[in-house]
Amino acid sequence: xxxxxxxxxxxxxxxxxxxxRALASGEVMEKAPxxxxxxxxxxxxxxxxxxxxxxxxxxxxxxxxxxADPALAxxxxxxxAVWLVDPVDGTAxxxxxxPDYAVMVSLVRDGRTVAAWIRQPATATTYTAELGSGAWRxxxxxxxxxxxxxxxxxxxxxxxxFLDPARRRLIEANADAFGxxxxxxxxAGIEYPDIAEGATDFILYWRTLPWxxxxxxxxxxxxxxxxxxxxxxxxxxxxxxxxxxxxxxADPATWERCREILFAP
Numbered sequence: 001x002x003x004x005x006x007x008x009x010x011x012x013x014x015x016x017x018x019x020x021r022a023l024a025s026g027e028v029m030e031k032a033p034x035x036x037x038x039x040x041x042x043x044x045x046x047x048x049x050x051x052x053x054x055x056x057x058x059x060x061x062x063x064x065x066x067x068a069d070p071a072l073a074x075x076x077x078x079x080x081a082v083w084l085v086d087p088v089d090g091t092a093x094x095x096x097x098x099p100d101y102a103v104m105v106s107l108v109r110d111g112r113t114v115a116a117w118i119r120q121p122a123t124a125t126t127y128t129a130e131l132g133s134g135a136w137r138x139x140x141x142x143x144x145x146x147x148x149x150x151x152x153x154x155x156x157x158x159x160x161x162f163l164d165p166a167r168r169r170l171i172e173a174n175a176d177a178f179g180x181x182x183x184x185x186x187x188a189g190i191e192y193p194d195i196a197e198g199a200t201d202f203i204l205y206w207r208t209l210p211w212x213x214x215x216x217x218x219x220x221x222x223x224x225x226x227x228x229x230x231x232x233x234x235x236x237x238x239x240x241x242x243x244x245x246x247x248x249x250a251d252p253a254t255w256e257r258c259r260e261i262l263f264a265p
Contacts, residue, residue: 007051008119015043021097027253044087065264073239082108086211102189106214135222142223147250156202157184165242192216196223202249212238226255
């Protein structure tokens with residue numbers, strides 16, 4: 001666990017942090033409509049992937065590598081063990097000079113996330129989680145306090161960008177039942193730790209790219225929360241284009257009540 005934490009901290013210090021608020025002309029590109037990538041993303045992923053393979057020689061499924069060759073994501077289902085890498089989570093924030101971005105890695109065995117690392121460079125904070133062993137922030141154990149029983153006191157967000165119009169209208173109308181609803185922080189590597197730490201109580205995602213959600217879902221689950229598909233099955237990382245919808249909450253009871261409220265006809 002410590003070695004991977006070192007790898008992502010060093011890659012961030014070498015390829016990412018020097019470019020924060022210092023990106024040169026031509027170092028930001030559009031890789032898909034509405035989605036940007038930077039030289040920092042690409043260089044950090046190459047560094048991290050090389051060093052992870054040296055540590056454990058299994059396939060590396062990196063966000064930028066998959067953008068260039070989508071077939072690489074098949075390893076999630078075809079291989080017994082896979083590294084997942086998100087070299088700069090929250091790239092749009094990073095480009096805008098906003099500190100809400102992260103560097104993330106997870107290890108998947110037999111389709112299940114077994115270890116996770118989230119580095120938040122702006123605060124030099126590292127979150128780790130290991131299946132069955134707990135969640136940690138810089139060596140301090142995380143134990144999420146339940147959110148309570150009153151939805152009007154809960155704080156959370158609904159990611160509605162990829163929802164179909166009918167479902168978006170339904171969920172946005174039902175979300176009035178909650179006390180504090182925001183648009184989120186536009187980086188899973190910030191939003192999942194916020195739930196694990198108690199800053200927020202729930203979040204509904206729709207599109208669930210594996211490198212975005214494998215690390216944080218394990219962090220939340222190991223701190224006492226729940227991250228599950230809308231049918232109640234625990235989250236497992238899938239290749240892009242797989243199942244949509246993921247509800248994350250402070251504790252199992254809050255998860256159940258959130259789902260009931262958000263999808264009530």
